[in-house]
Amino acid sequence: GASSDILKKLSMSAVSGGYRGIIIYLPESMNTQTANMLLKAIEEPSENTVFILITHSPESVLPTISSRCQGIRVLPLSREEVSAELQSRFGASREDADMAASISGGSVGLALRELSEKEDVSVMKDLLRELFGNLLRKDLKASLETGETLAGLESREKQKLFCNFAAEALRNIFLVQQGMDSIAAISASDAPWIREIAAQCSKSFSRKALEVFSKASMLIDRNVNLKILFADMADRLFMLI
Helix, strand or coil: CHHHHHHHHHCCCCHHHCCEEEEEECHHHCCHHHHHHHHHHHHCCCCCEEEEEECCCHHHCCHHHHCCCCCCCCCCCCHHHHHHHHHHHHCCCHHHHHHHHHCCCCCHHHHHHHHHCHHHHHHHHHHHHHHHHHHHCCCHHHHHHHHHHHHCCCCHHHHHHHHHHHHHHHHHHHHHHCCCHHHCCCCCCCHHHHHHHHHHCCCCHHHHHHHHHHHHHHHHCCCCCHHHHHHHHHHHHHHHC
């Protein structure tokens, strides 16, 4: 098993007598038997040996393991830091970098993926503007038709991308409504339609709509009927706006 492989590697000498590093990703997924096999090695590592356990859920790691570790919380980068990294290291334009950073969750890797899928993001943006436009015109039929278009996207990943993009737009709409434009991550090309929506919808819309998109994103992974899912989403948003 994995624990046996790790212990076998620890029995080998380090290259050039340097440090040996063992990285365990998502240690909370270890069963009790695996954890017990590694317990002594983690508690009393041999000389010049470092164990690094990476988890997004430290409270789920077995107490016998977590009690023997020093916790170091690594926070995600700010939008400004992600954008600056994309511009300085990867040559992205300011507008593209800001856009990718705004929906990256503080991850440069995710931001790079968004940049590589720039055409997809443009499609998502157009669909979102279309959906919000139909909602503001109180055109339920057109809103449901946009929902059907979303259900017909070629992959669930793109449907989730739409939900993530919508969530970020709603946060910016809320900030604009609160007079906090300066801290909203809005590109120059997006500012007009974001402000237009902010001016026309209720101040409670962003919070309630965010819940709708979050639930839709979660259900996309659960093999539900996508036509029903996006029709329901459009209907709920129509009732909220």
